[in-house]
Amino acid sequence: MGTTERPAVWRTLVLTGVVGGAVFALLVAGAAEVYEQVVASRALAALDEPVLAWMMSVRTPTAETLVTGFTNLGTTVPMVAIGLVLSAVLYRASRRRTVWVLMLVASAGSVVFTLVGKPAFGRARPPLASAVPPYEQGFSFPSGHTLNSTVVAGMLAYLTVWLVARRWLRVVAVVLAVAWSVAMGVSRVYLGHHWLSDVVFAWLVGLAWLALLITVHQTLLRRSSRAPAAGAASTAPADFRSPPALP
Numbered sequence: 001m002g003t004t005e006r007p008a009v010w011r012t013l014v015l016t017g018v019v020g021g022a023v024f025a026l027l028v029a030g031a032a033e034v035y036e037q038v039v040a041s042r043a044l045a046a047l048d049e050p051v052l053a054w055m056m057s058v059r060t061p062t063a064e065t066l067v068t069g070f071t072n073l074g075t076t077v078p079m080v081a082i083g084l085v086l087s088a089v090l091y092r093a094s095r096r097r098t099v100w101v102l103m104l105v106a107s108a109g110s111v112v113f114t115l116v117g118k119p120a121f122g123r124a125r126p127p128l129a130s131a132v133p134p135y136e137q138g139f140s141f142p143s144g145h146t147l148n149s150t151v152v153a154g155m156l157a158y159l160t161v162w163l164v165a166r167r168w169l170r171v172v173a174v175v176l177a178v179a180w181s182v183a184m185g186v187s188r189v190y191l192g193h194h195w196l197s198d199v200v201f202a203w204l205v206g207l208a209w210l211a212l213l214i215t216v217h218q219t220l221l222r223r224s225s226r227a228p229a230a231g232a233a234s235t236a237p238a239d240f241r242s243p244p245a246l247p
Contacts, residue, residue, distance in 0.1 A: 020215025
């Protein structure tokens with residue numbers, strides 16, 4: 001890399017770190033504010049019971065069955081399995097080992113935070129009279145289904161945007177990830193298994209974790225990028241990009 005290229009590379013590195021760090025900080029601050037409101041029973045937490053009551057009013061037997069089937073996909077084992085299977089598809093097509101690293105780290109962090117966070121916060125779930133069976137045990141805050149779904153779906157969307165060349169596939173991946181995460185969170189409140197604030201907190205923490213991982217990855221990519229050798233042929237399939245560095 002020539003000396004004239006280095007300032008541009010460093011500017012890109014700094015910009016990536018600043019933007020990513022700012023997004024991460026804002027999301028963490030938002031999650032902290034939700035927690036404070038839950039503790040003090042203010043604002044968002046005050047909406048928990050009215051929102052749950054409205055969800056109960058629009059339930060139907062058919063919808064309860066369908067939503068229960070969907071929400072079961074958000075438990076730890078199915079969600080991680082979905083992430084690993086789709087990661088395998090991306091790895092097979094792109095041959096980038098970073099796919100596995102990012103997905104495993106993202107999933108592990110989400111699961112650990114769920115396992116540690118629930119007993120640490122110790123919040124009770126909505127009363128069983130408000131819930132749709134099968135009833136769930138354990139603590140309520142944060143929503144593990146929502147957190148895991150947000151992280152896994154979000155990471156799959158990021159990997160697709162990073163690796164796949166076709167724009168429409170990247171757009172579809174992002175739209176599906178957002179829809180999956182939102183639907184999973186809403187399903188938890190609809191079934192009476194979580195309060196609204198449990199879900200909002202999980203969304204924010206999941207997005208913050210993704211922002212941190214993506215910022216680190218993008219910083220490493222830019223730091224190790226090099227201009228491709230003249231005439232070098234890409235070994236990536238036609239529908240996939242040839243990202244710099246990081247195998």
